[in-house]
Amino acid sequence: MEKKLVNKMIINCFKQYYEADSTPLGDKDLEELTNRIFRIKEEEPTADLFEVVNDAVYEFLTN
Structure with a gap:
């Protein structure tokens, strides 16, 4: 599984909740989410x- 693919999936998933320019996701958060998905x-x-990506993003946003 490629890290770039997972990162792109995470960012696309955030687009359901936020506009592209206003995503509340920093580099550290993106790395943390990616690692959680790999685990x-x-x-x-x-x-x-x-x-898995959708669940991880939803959990990130609700916690």
Whole structure:
């Protein structure tokens, strides 16, 4: 799984909640979310990447 792909998926997922220029996501947060997604995929290899990304972004925004 490529880090660039996951980063792009995270940013695209944020577009559901915010306009492109106003995303509340810094480089540190993006790195943290990416690492969390990689960990989840390691623990659950059959999990759908799209769902994992959406869940991680939603959790980030609600916590």
